[in-house]
Amino acid sequence: MINSVLGKIHEKDLGITLMHEHIAWDSDGAKSINEYSLEDVIDTILPYLLDLKKSGCNTFVDATTLGSGRDLKILVECSKKSGLNILTNVGAWDGSDHECKFIPNSIKGKSIDEISEIWTQQYINGIEGTDIKPAYIKIALGDTGEITEFQEKILRAAARTSIKTSLPIQCHTIPAKSAVEAVSIIEEEKLQLNKFIWVHADVEKNTEIILKLAEKGIWMEFDFIGREKEFSWQIEALKYATKNNLLDRLLLSQDAGTFYFGKKNDKSTIIPYNRIFKEFIPQCIANGISKEIFQKLLVENPLKVLKNT
Structure with missing residues (x-):
């Protein structure tokens, strides 16, 4: 069984899954006091979610963390109204160059084991006093090339x-x-490498390191598809992965959406969630990639990652 915001779902009901999308994001960070209308967010985002559902998607993995705008009420209502399974997380986002801007006070100043215990208890008992449980852990490391102490x-x-x-x-x-x-650190922690997903592996497009880490056993997530002007690198990378038997280590998504709270609130910037189905997959097929591959990348591989065994 897999945790969704509406309760546990059977593995067979996961279906076509997008592993990294966003419904909402608070660009002002964890200290934000932005007030927003639940109805406005849902009314804005719901048409995009319904289009995604019509495209054949079953499950939407929401990648927004506590501190960066995650609102469980929004996720619950969007799931109910769209018919999509929506999955949420525990964790903390410290990406880009916003050191600790999106980190909630609940984990600031805590030790490694104290933070782990907080997240573990949310998995056991539910998030924020609800009975909603996480399907995965989401974290972010800075984008400078150096991992800070925090x-x-x-x-x-x-x-x-x-x-x-x-x-x-x-x-x-x-x-x-x-x-x-990061992989070196999780090896020190004795974590199985197949529990680790490199999110945004297709941004820097470093094929050599992607190959090296995939062969070690971690998951590569090509998830910038929604933000790319064209898909030539991803198409060639899929061909390469097919030729080198690396499809078993690959996930796809778009990093699409998003309803922004705060100063960045601009509904004209929302990226449709169905671009992967309307543009990317047809272009891949036109370039000689078998459509059967997407059964593995969008159904079989997400299931392997998310089933809690």
């Missing part, structure tokens, strides 16, 4: 939480150099 702390806490709960880790990591360091 980022290493949340990475180790995520690894220890994963060992206790069997939840997979989605780790926002733009520089390939940081991905290599």
Whole structure:
């Protein structure tokens, strides 16, 4: 069984799954006091979710963390109204160059084991006093190529939480150099490498390191598809992965949406969630990639990652 915001779902009901999308994001960070209308967010985002559902998608993995705008009420209502399974997380986002801007006070100043215990208890008992439980752990390392002391702390806490709960880790990591360091750290923590997902592996497009880490056993997530002007690198990478038997280590998504709270609130910037179905897959097929591959990338592989065993 897999945790969704509406309760546990059977593995067979996961279906076509997008592993990294966003419904809402608070660009002002964890200290934000932005007031927003639940109805406005849902009314704005719901048409995009319904289009996604019509495209054949079954499950939407929401990648927004506590501190960056996650609102469980929004996720619940969007799931009910769209018919999509929506999955949420525990964790902490410290990406880009916003050191600790999106980190909630509940884990600031805590030790590695204290943070891990907080996340583990949310897995056991529910998030924020609800009965909603996480399907995975989401963290983010900075985008400078150097992992800070605090980022290493949340990475180790995520690894220890994963060992206790069997939840997979989605780790926002733009520089390939940081991905290599992150894998070294989780190896020190004795975490199985197949529990670790390199989020945004297709941004820097470092094929050499992608190959190296995939062969070690971690998951590569090509999830910038929604933001790319064209898909030539991803298409060639899929051909390469097929030729080198690496499809079993690959996930796809778009990093699409998003309703922004705060100063960045601009509904004209929302990226449709169905671009992968309307543009990317047809272009891949037109370039000689078998459509059967997407059964593995969008159904079989997400199930392997998310089933809690």
